[in-house]
Amino acid sequence: MTNLTIRQLRYFEALASHGHFGRAAEACSVTQPALSVQIKELEEELGTKLFERGARQVRLTGFGEEFALRVQDILRRVDELGDLARASTEKMVGRLRLGVIPTIAPYLLPRIIANLGHSHHGLDVHIRETLTPRLVQELSEGRLDAAIVALPVSEPAFTEVAIFTEKMVLVRSDADAGKPVPNKEELREMRLLLLEEGHCFRDQALSFCNIPSSLPQEGLDGSSLSTLVQMVGAGIGVTLIPEMAVPVETRSASVCVGHFKNPQPTRTVGMVWRKTNPLADHLHQIAAVVRQSTDELRADEGV
Amino acid sequence: MTNLTIRQLRYFEALASHGHFGRAAEACSVTQPALSVQIKELEEELGTKLFERGARQVRLTGFGEEFALRVQDILRRVDELGDLARASTEKMVGRLRLGVIPTIAPYLLPRIIANLGHSHHGLDVHIRETLTPRLVQELSEGRLDAAIVALPVSEPAFTEVAIFTEKMVLVRSDADAGKPVPNKEELREMRLLLLEEGHCFRDQALSFCNIPSSLPQEGLDGSSLSTLVQMVGAGIGVTLIPEMAVPVETRSASVCVGHFKNPQPTRTVGMVWRKTNPLADHLHQIAAVVRQSTDELRADEGV
DNA sequence: CTTCACGATAACTTTTTCTAATGACAAATC
DNA sequence: GATTTGTCATTAGAAAAAGTTATCGTGAAG
Numbered sequence: 001m002t003n004l005t006i007r008q009l010r011y012f013e014a015l016a017s018h019g020h021f022g023r024a025a026e027a028c029s030v031t032q033p034a035l036s037v038q039i040k041e042l043e044e045e046l047g048t049k050l051f052e053r054g055a056r057q058v059r060l061t062g063f064g065e066e067f068a069l070r071v072q073d074i075l076r077r078v079d080e081l082g083d084l085a086r087a088s089t090e091k092m093v094g095r096l097r098l099g100v101i102p103t104i105a106p107y108l109l110p111r112i113i114a115n116l117g118h119s120h121h122g123l124d125v126h127i128r129e130t131l132t133p134r135l136v137q138e139l140s141e142g143r144l145d146a147a148i149v150a151l152p153v154s155e156p157a158f159t160e161v162a163i164f165t166e167k168m169v170l171v172r173s174d175a176d177a178g179k180p181v182p183n184k185e186e187l188r189e190m191r192l193l194l195l196e197e198g199h200c201f202r203d204q205a206l207s208f209c210n211i212p213s214s215l216p217q218e219g220l221d222g223s224s225l226s227t228l229v230q231m232v233g234a235g236i237g238v239t240l241i242p243e244m245a246v247p248v249e250t251r252s253a254s255v256c257v258g259h260f261k262n263p264q265p266t267r268t269v270g271m272v273w274r275k276t277n278p279l280a281d282h283l284h285q286i287a288a289v290v291r292q293s294t295d296e297l298r299a300d301e302g303v
Numbered sequence: 304m305t306n307l308t309i310r311q312l313r314y315f316e317a318l319a320s321h322g323h324f325g326r327a328a329e330a331c332s333v334t335q336p337a338l339s340v341q342i343k344e345l346e347e348e349l350g351t352k353l354f355e356r357g358a359r360q361v362r363l364t365g366f367g368e369e370f371a372l373r374v375q376d377i378l379r380r381v382d383e384l385g386d387l388a389r390a391s392t393e394k395m396v397g398r399l400r401l402g403v404i405p406t407i408a409p410y411l412l413p414r415i416i417a418n419l420g421h422s423h424h425g426l427d428v429h430i431r432e433t434l435t436p437r438l439v440q441e442l443s444e445g446r447l448d449a450a451i452v453a454l455p456v457s458e459p460a461f462t463e464v465a466i467f468t469e470k471m472v473l474v475r476s477d478a479d480a481g482k483p484v485p486n487k488e489e490l491r492e493m494r495l496l497l498l499e500e501g502h503c504f505r506d507q508a509l510s511f512c513n514i515p516s517s518l519p520q521e522g523l524d525g526s527s528l529s530t531l532v533q534m535v536g537a538g539i540g541v542t543l544i545p546e547m548a549v550p551v552e553t554r555s556a557s558v559c560v561g562h563f564k565n566p567q568p569t570r571t572v573g574m575v576w577r578k579t580n581p582l583a584d585h586l587h588q589i590a591a592v593v594r595q596s597t598d599e600l601r602a603d604e605g606v
Numbered sequence: 607c608t609t610c611a612c613g614a615t616a617a618c619t620t621t622t623t624c625t626a627a628t629g630a631c632a633a634a635t636c
Numbered sequence: 637g638a639t640t641t642g643t644c645a646t647t648a649g650a651a652a653a654a655g656t657t658a659t660c661g662t663g664a665a666g
Contacts (some may be wrong), residue, residue, distance in 0.1 A: 002385035006309050007654085021613055034655050036614060046388035049581030052445070053613070055663040059445045061582050063388070066397035070384055077377050081370065082305035085349035094369035142355070142362045278352030279364050310623090324644055337624050339645060356644065358632040 006078060008042040009071045011035050012050065016068045019058050092282035095124040099135035099147030103201040103225060104269060107244045108148070111293040119289050131198045139274060146273040146283050148290060150200045158272040159280065161287050164294045168208065168265040169246060170258040171229055172238040181258040184209050184265075191237030193228045196221045201267070205240045208265040229253050242267060244294070247301045269294075309381060311345040312374050314338050315353065319371045322361050395585035398427040402438035402450030406504040406528060407572060410547045411451070414596040422592050434501045442577060449576040449586050451593060453503045461575045462583065464590050467597045471508065471568040472549060473561040474532055475541040484561040487512050487568075494540030496531045499524045504570070508543045511568040532556050545570060547597070550604045572597075 014024040015035065025035040043050050050064040060068060087093060096116075100109060109127060116125055128135070128144060135147040136155060151160055170181060182190065188209045195202040202221075206212070220236070222228040226249055228239040233253035241249060246257055271287045273280070317327040318338065328338040346353050353367035363371060390396055399419075403412060412430065419428055431438070431447060438450040439458060454463055473484060485493065491512045498505040505524075509515070523539070525531040529552055531542040536556035544552060549560055574590045576583070 002382055004309060004381060004384065005653095006307060022611090030654090031656060032613075033615075033657085037654080040614085046385070047392050048388050052577070052579050052581055054445075054577075054579050055612080057445070058613085061580065062395065062397045062399060062448055063391045063582065066387065066391075067384065070380065070387070074377060074380050074384075077373065077380070078307060079305055081307065081373055081377075082349070084369065084373070085351050085366070088366045088369075089350050092365060094365040096365060142357070142360070145365060274355070274357070276355050276357050277364070278355055279366065282365075325642090333623090334625055335644075336626085336646075340623080343645085358643075361644085 003045060004042065006075070008038050009075055011038045012042060013068070013071055013075060015039060015051065015058065016060055016064065021058065091120055091285060092123055092279065093120075095126060096120075096146070096286065097126045097128065097144045098286075099128045099130065099138060099144045099149070101132055101135065101147075101149050101200065102129055103150075103195070103199065103242060103245070104148055105129045107248055108290070108293060108297065111297055112290055115289050115293050115296075116286070120286075132200050133198065139272065142274070145277065145279075146271055146286065148269065148271050150204065151268045151270040153272050155272070157275055159275050160270050160272045161284065162268050162270040163287060163291045165266050165268045167243045167259065168205065168240045168267060169243050170238060170260060171232050171241055171250065171255050172258060173232060173235050174254040174256055175235070177256040181260060183260070184263070187238075193231055193237045193239040194221055195225070195228065196223055201242065204265070204267050208240070225249055229255060240265070244297065306348060307345065309378070311341050312378055314341045315345060316371070316374055316378060318342060318354065318361065319363055319367065324361065394423055394588060395426055395582065396423075398429060399423075399449070399589065400429045400431065400447045401589075402431045402433065402441060402447045402452070404435055404438065404450075404452050404503065405432055406453075406498070406502060406545060406548070407451055408432045410551055411593070411596060411600065414600055415593055418592050418596050418599075419589070423589075435503045436501065442575065445577070448580065448582075449574055449589065451572065451574050453507065454571045454573040456575050458575070460578055462578050463573050463575045464587065465571050465573040466590060466594045468569050468571045470546045470562065471511065471543045471570060472546050473541060473563060474535050474544055474553065474558050475561060476535060476538050477557040477559055478538070480559040484563060486563070487566070490541075496534055496540045496542040497524055498528070498531065499526055504528075504545065507568070507570050511543070528552055532558060543568070547600065
């Protein structure tokens with residue numbers, strides 16, 4: 001293993017360009033003997049002379065010239081490390097592995113990715129879409145940097161930040177359009193279509209109706225909100241979906257949307273990451289971009 | 304100006320690959336606190352965390368990953384510097400700027416270059432063919448590394464090594480083939496064709512005939528041995544050429560070669576370089592290759 | 607032949623880096 | 637749920653590295 005120092009390489013570069021120990025030392029803000037010694041040690045370490053010391057001038061040897069080319073390249077790259085670090089203190093750089101639950105991903109991700117492309121140009125965004133428990137595990141194991149999920153996650157090892165709260169709305173057949181929106185007791189008597197086991201949104205819906213999630217449901221479980229809405233459109237039952245999903249999912253189905261009131265079911269979506277992650281500042285920034293994305297989405301569609 | 308050290312980068316690399324301070328430190332043959340401190344200082348200097356210290360594992364941050372890629376590249380290049388130096392202590396590497404006088408270049412260079420290609424593969428050989436005074440000047444100024452010239456050069460700042468001594472032979476018209484070889488007094492009465500002023504070979508020929516080189520010559524001066532021989536072939540006079548040139552120059556001319564004896568004119572060819580050049584060992588090696596080249600040339604053609 | 611410019615060297619000081627010992631804290635174990 | 641264990645951070649003092657000032661030696665220039 002070589003034992004060269006960057007300092008030696010910097011002195012070398014200075015001497016190579018100045019051709020004069022005194023001036024090179026000055027350029028490095030050290031005294032001439034300090035530079036002389038470092039150059040000498042560099043040469044000793046390499047086992048080769050880098051400079052030819054004439055009485056009136058200092059010149060690179062043939063090997064020195066070859067060496068100088070490489071050293072310049074190396075020093076440039078080392079300086080780039082500093083630049084890179086400086087850039088990274090302002091915003092996240094490199095790779096961001098972001099987990100998103102399935103009841104958020106399809107509606108929010110396109111906008112998030114587009115916005116990150118603007119605010120964090122060059123950031124390498126990896127998306128992992130799966131259920132909350134798996135996201136939590138992968139986050140714990142360091143295979144994700146952050147996740148967008150429904151709060152609370154209640155992992156003591158995680159930081160949670162809320163991003164937005166949205167209503168959960170009732171989706172029923174067009175045929176029911178005129179009818180009053182059922183309250184939650186009435187809802188319990190209807191055929192409620194739900195997502196498969198594991199989706200937090202399923203639990204939230206059940207919770208709203210005061211049905212224990214352990215209780216087996218008689219209804220058919222859907223693997224996506226889209227499926228549920230299509231089933232509702234076919235007159236099979238009713239379902240709950242997050243408001244965010246309304247524009248996309250109800251566009252091409254003969255269903256109508258009803259808003260509950262008193263109580264109004266909601267879910268809070270937020271971002272979580274490991275408390276130990278030192279890039280917390282950057283992750284807060286990312287969370288802000290996510291928040292902005294949802295705001296835009298609402299402005300575009302909600303009105 | 305950044306103040307990173309290669310040591311820090313090596314520790315960083317070790318920690319990144321081991322994911323464990325203790326084992327990384329062991330790999331670097333230092334104690335764990337030493338490595339901890341260096342990593343800490345590296346992070347402080349960069350103003351960014353590189354690692355996420357979990358209770359049970361140490362992981363790179365997103366920025367750390369980006370950083371690691373560059374650091375690996377840099378360290379590899381630094382190690383190459385050592386390799387390069389090691390390789391160069393055994394033989395010359397990089398660039399060799401070699402001056403050669405015109406009465407040697409055409410005969411010896413092809414072989415020298417071919418042989419250097421074998422013994423010093425990858426060496427970037429630059430040839431400068433010009434007269435001795437200019438070679439001496441360029442060598443002094445550091446624009447050449449060495450020169451192949453007729454000795455002595457008698458520059459106190461130069462090291463001279465003799466490479467070979469060769470005869471100077473008489474070239475005369477085919478018509479004179481049977482005649483006895485003139486001695487130097489007789490030669491002085493003949494029409495002796497010479498190279499232009501400045502060629503050391505001209506001076507050597509004049510010197511052999513005891514003619515002061517300052518004396519204006521009545522004959523036509525040729526710009527190359529080749530020209531001289533062609534003129535001899537045309538019956539204009541006689542000339543002297545170095546033995547080395549015989550095979551090439553007399554092949555396609557109706558001339559014959561005569562050897563003087565008692566005294567036999569010779570010239571000694573050698574290599575010179577600045578005494579201050581620290582690559583003397585390597586230049587001796589180069590000289591050896593030149594010597595070998597002349598030996599081969601003689602073996603091929605002389606017999 | 608003296609002076610000058612310039613790099614090398616020496617003696618000593620300051621700074622950096624190391625080791626050894628210990629602390630703090632979370633995870634694993636009993 | 638107290639204890640042990642594994643792991644990184646911190647501290648104090650020792651060792652090593654790098655810097656400074658002063659001085660020497662040498663070849664070039666006046």
